[in-house]
Amino acid sequence: IHEPHSSLSSLLVDAQGLQNQIDELSAFSDSPAPSVTRVLYTDKDVLARRYVKNLMGLAGLSVREDTVGNIFGRWDGNEPELAAVATGSHIDAIPYSGKYDGVVGVLGAIEAINVLKRSGFKPKRPLEIILFTSEEPTRFGIGCLGSRLLSGSESLANALSKATDSQNISFLDAARSAGYAKDVDDLSSVFLKKGTYSAFVELHIEQGPILEAEGISIGIVTAIAAPASLKVDFEGNGGHAGAVLMPNRNDAGLAAAELALAVEKHVLESGSIDTVGTVGILELHPGAINSIPSKAHIEIDTRDIDEERRNNVVEKIHQSAIRITETRGVKLSEFSIINQDPPALSSEAVIKAMETATRELNLTSKLMISRAYHDSLFMARVSPMGMIFIPCYKGYSHKPEEFASIQDMSNGVKVLALTLAKLSLE
Amino acid sequence: IHEPHSSLSSLLVDAQGLQNQIDELSAFSDSPAPSVTRVLYTDKDVLARRYVKNLMGLAGLSVREDTVGNIFGRWDGNEPELAAVATGSHIDAIPYSGKYDGVVGVLGAIEAINVLKRSGFKPKRPLEIILFTSEEPTRFGIGCLGSRLLSGSESLANALSKATDSQNISFLDAARSAGYAKDVDDLSSVFLKKGTYSAFVELHIEQGPILEAEGISIGIVTAIAAPASLKVDFEGNGGHAGAVLMPNRNDAGLAAAELALAVEKHVLESGSIDTVGTVGILELHPGAINSIPSKAHIEIDTRDIDEERRNNVVEKIHQSAIRITETRGVKLSEFSIINQDPPALSSEAVIKAMETATRELNLTSKLMISRAYHDSLFMARVSPMGMIFIPCYKGYSHKPEEFASIQDMSNGVKVLALTLAKLSLE
Ligand SMILES: [Mn+2]
Ligand SMILES: [Mn+2]
Ligand SMILES: [Mn+2]
Ligand SMILES: [Mn+2]
Structure with a gap:
C-alpha cells in the first residue's frame, strides 16, 4: 500500500x-x-x-x-x-x-x-x-x-x-x-x-x-x-437600393453599424483595460446587394472584472440604441439582455x-x-x-x-x- | 380585315x-x-x-x-x-x-x-x-x-x-x-x-x-x-471576445461597420438627390457572439444618373477602405468593382x-x-x-x-x- x-x-x-x-x-x-x-x-x-x-x-x-x-x-x-x-x-x-x-x-x-x-x-x-x-x-x-x-x-x-x-x-x-x-x-x-x-x-x-x-x-x-450578452434588432422600411432616395431611407443595417461602433466607444470610455466589448454577430435582412436592409440583428458581448462598470457599459449601449432609433427613424424591435452574470x-x-x-x-x-x-x-x-x-x-x-x-x-x-x-x- | x-x-x-x-x-x-x-x-x-x-x-x-x-x-x-x-x-x-x-x-x-x-x-x-x-x-x-x-x-x-x-x-x-x-x-x-x-x-x-x-x-x-457594385473584404486576427484586450484588436467587423457608414457619408457629400448608395450585404466570420470577427464581407451598390459623379463616390469609398486599414490595422483583402455600367x-x-x-x-x-x-x-x-x-x-x-x-x-x-x-x- x-x-x-x-x-x-x-x-x-x-x-x-x-x-x-x-x-x-x-x-x-x-x-x-x-x-x-x-x-x-x-x-x-x-x-x-x-x-x-x-x-x-x-x-x-x-x-x-x-x-x-x-x-x-x-x-x-x-x-x-x-x-x-x-x-x-x-x-x-x-x-x-x-x-x-x-x-x-x-x-x-x-x-x-x-x-x-x-x-x-x-x-x-x-x-x-x-x-x-x-x-x-x-x-x-x-x-x-x-x-x-x-x-x-x-x-x-x-x-x-x-x-x-x-x-x-x-x-x-x-x-x-x-x-x-x-x-x-x-x-x-x-x-x-x-x-x-x-x-x-x-x-x-x-x-x-x-x-x-x-x-x-x-x-x-x-x-x-463578468460577461453580459445582448441581442438587438433594428427595423426599417427597406426598399430598392436604386429607387429609394437617401432622405427617404431608414436603413436598419446602418443603424446596426452605428451601434457596433458605439459599443466600441462605450467600452473604451470605461477607461479600464479590463473592459471589453464585441459585436460578433451582425446579420442583415433580406441580405441582397440591391436591397436596403429592412432588419438588422446584432449580438453583443461585453465583460469586465468589475460588475458595476460592465453594467454601466450595457446601459450606455442601450442609450445609444435608443438615440439611433431617433436619428435614423428605425424601430428598436428588440433589445434584450440574454445574460448579465456576476x-x-x-x-x-x-x-x-x-x-x-x-x-x-x-x-x-x-x-x-x-x-x-x-x-x-x-x-x-x-x-x-x-x-x-x-x-x-x-x-x-x-x-x-x-x-x-x-x-x-x-x-x-x-x-x-x-x-x-x-x-x-x- | x-x-x-x-x-x-x-x-x-x-x-x-x-x-x-x-x-x-x-x-x-x-x-x-x-x-x-x-x-x-x-x-x-x-x-x-x-x-x-x-x-x-x-x-x-x-x-x-x-x-x-x-x-x-x-x-x-x-x-x-x-x-x-x-x-x-x-x-x-x-x-x-x-x-x-x-x-x-x-x-x-x-x-x-x-x-x-x-x-x-x-x-x-x-x-x-x-x-x-x-x-x-x-x-x-x-x-x-x-x-x-x-x-x-x-x-x-x-x-x-x-x-x-x-x-x-x-x-x-x-x-x-x-x-x-x-x-x-x-x-x-x-x-x-x-x-x-x-x-x-x-x-x-x-x-x-x-x-x-x-x-x-x-x-x-x-x-x-448608372449602377456600380463593389465587393469588399476586411481581415483581422479575430480571437476570443473575452480574452483579447481592446488595444490588441483589429476587428474586421468594425472595419466593415465604419465603411458602411462611410458609403452613406460619401453619397450624401455628392450634394445631389440622385446619388444613392447602399450596403445590402454585410457578413461576419466566424459569426459567433464570443468571437471577434476575423473577416468581414460587404457588398455595396451605388448609382447615379451622372456617371462621373457616381465614379467619384466609388473612388471615395476606396479611399475610405484604405484609410480604415490604416487606423484599424486590418487587411483589405478584396476591393473589387463587380460592375460599373454607364x-x-x-x-x-x-x-x-x-x-x-x-x-x-x-x-x-x-x-x-x-x-x-x-x-x-x-x-x-x-x-x-x-x-x-x-x-x-x-x-x-x-x-x-x-x-x-x-x-x-x-x-x-x-x-x-x-x-x-x-x-x-x-
Ligand atoms: Mn428587382
Ligand atoms: Mn425589376
Ligand atoms: Mn470558447
Ligand atoms: Mn472554453
Whole structure:
C-alpha cells in the first residue's frame, strides 16, 4: 500500500498520448482542419461525446449522463459517500475555432486520473470528471448551458423548454436527436443537489497572452470576469437600393453599424483595460446587394472584472440604441439582455491546493484573472471553485491558430492531478 | 380585315386574369407568402419558367430558349424577315421580396399580345416577348445576367464559365440542373446578332413614389441611372471576445461597420438627390457572439444618373477602405468593382411611340428617370430602347409590401400594347 505523498512526487503524464487524443477529437468537426466546428447536438458532437465516454471507460470511470447531456465519469474513493471533488470542461467548439479550448480540460482531466491511477494513488473522496454541455452559446444563444443548469437556474430550465435554434428546431427536439431528454420535459432534474461537490477545478488554456509572454507555466485563477450578452434588432422600411432616395431611407443595417461602433466607444470610455466589448454577430435582412436592409440583428458581448462598470457599459449601449432609433427613424424591435452574470471568485481552499501543487512540482505560477468565462463561473455557485491556466500561443483562441504545447499541457495535467489528490484527501 | 388604327382604339385588357396569373406565379417561392424568393435555376425558378412558357404557348407564340435560359415568345408579323419589336422583363425575385417587380413586364407583355390578338390587329414586324435570365444578382453576384449576355458582353461570357455561387456550385452546373447549357460551354452563342430588334420596350413598376404621389398613370422613362457594385473584404486576427484586450484588436467587423457608414457619408457629400448608395450585404466570420470577427464581407451598390459623379463616390469609398486599414490595422483583402455600367438613354423614336400611345389612351403621363436598373439598360446597347413605368404603392419594391393596382397594371398593358403595335408598323 502506497503512502499517497511519496508516490505523487513523480507523476508520469503520457503527454504524447494526450496530444494524439486532442488531434483525434478535432477530426469530429463540421469545418475543414485546422479549424474545428462542433456545435451542440450535431452528429459531430455526438461522435465526439462517444469518443470521450470511451476514454472515461478505459480509465476505469463509471459513466453517466444527465438529461441535457452533461457527462459524468466517476472514480469512487475510499469513502464514496463523501462529497466528490470534480473537474472538467467542454468539448463544443464555435464555428471555425481551434482544438484546445475546453478540450484540454476534459481530455487532460482523464489523463490526470490515469496519472493518479498509475502512481498508485487512491482518493478518499470520489473524483468526478464532468463534460459540460454547450459551454459555447453557438446554437441556442446561451453560454454555459450545462453548468448553468447544474447550478440550479430555474429561469434557464423554463427558457430552454421553449428555446429554438436559428433553424427553428426546439432545444428538446435537438437534445432528443442526440439521444438526450428522452421522456423528459422538466429540465430541473439536471440541478445538482446541494453539497454534491466539495470542490471543482477546471484546467483550461489561458486564451490570453500573459503566461506565454512572461514565460510562466501555470496561471492560478482568482476570479472570472463578468460577461453580459445582448441581442438587438433594428427595423426599417427597406426598399430598392436604386429607387429609394437617401432622405427617404431608414436603413436598419446602418443603424446596426452605428451601434457596433458605439459599443466600441462605450467600452473604451470605461477607461479600464479590463473592459471589453464585441459585436460578433451582425446579420442583415433580406441580405441582397440591391436591397436596403429592412432588419438588422446584432449580438453583443461585453465583460469586465468589475460588475458595476460592465453594467454601466450595457446601459450606455442601450442609450445609444435608443438615440439611433431617433436619428435614423428605425424601430428598436428588440433589445434584450440574454445574460448579465456576476463575476465569480475562486475558493481560498482551492487556490491554496493549486498553489501548493504547483510549488511541489517546481513550476512557476502566477495569480491571475480569467477574462474569458467558463463553466467554472457557474460551478462556483454550487461548489468551492478554482481554475488552472496553461499558456497558449500568442493568446490565440476561438480560431484555428489556437495552440498549446505538449510541455505546457503536461504541466497543467500534473498540477490538476496533484490538486485533485490533495482536495480528495481533505 | 381590320384597319389597325380603328380596332386599337378600344383595347380590352383581362386585368383580373392578369392579377390571377401574378398571384399564381408568386406561389413559386422559397419563402412564405406574401414574400417571394425565386432565385436563378432553383426548382421554384424552373417551375415559374414553365408557367410562363405555357402562357406564351396559350397566346399562340412560338417559344424558344437560349443556352442560359433567356426565353423568347415570338409572334411572326406580316413581314417575318424584318427586325422584330421586343418587350419583356424578368421573373426572378430576390429573397423576401414582392410579386410585381419584373413579373408585370413579363405577364403584362403576354396580356398585351392577347389584347392585340383580340382586337384583330396583325403586326408588320414580328413581336417578341423576352423573359430575361437573372435580372437580380442574387445567386452569382451579377445583375442583368441574361440581357448583359444578349448585348454581347465577352467579359461576362468568360467570367461566367468560371463563376460559382456561395455554395461553390458553378454557373454551368447550376444552369444544367435547370435544363440549360446542355453540351455547351461557350456562352457567346447567347449574343444577339446586330439588328435583331428594331426596338425594345419594358413595362415595369416604378419602384419609386413619384407617380403615385402625383397621381399620374404612366411614367415614360428617358434614361436609366448608372449602377456600380463593389465587393469588399476586411481581415483581422479575430480571437476570443473575452480574452483579447481592446488595444490588441483589429476587428474586421468594425472595419466593415465604419465603411458602411462611410458609403452613406460619401453619397450624401455628392450634394445631389440622385446619388444613392447602399450596403445590402454585410457578413461576419466566424459569426459567433464570443468571437471577434476575423473577416468581414460587404457588398455595396451605388448609382447615379451622372456617371462621373457616381465614379467619384466609388473612388471615395476606396479611399475610405484604405484609410480604415490604416487606423484599424486590418487587411483589405478584396476591393473589387463587380460592375460599373454607364447610364442608358431611351430612344427618341420609342419615347415618341410611348407618348403617342399614352395620349391616344387619354392617360396622364410624365417623363422620368429610372433610378433602378433594368434589363433595358443592356438592351439599349443593341436596340433602340424605352421603358413604361406604372405607379406602385408608396414606391415600395424588393419587399413583400410591393403592390400595383389592377387599374394601373391595366393602363400599363394598354400603353405597352399600343406602343408595340405602333413600333411594329414602322
Ligand atoms: Mn470558447
Ligand atoms: Mn472554453
Ligand atoms: Mn428587382
Ligand atoms: Mn425589376
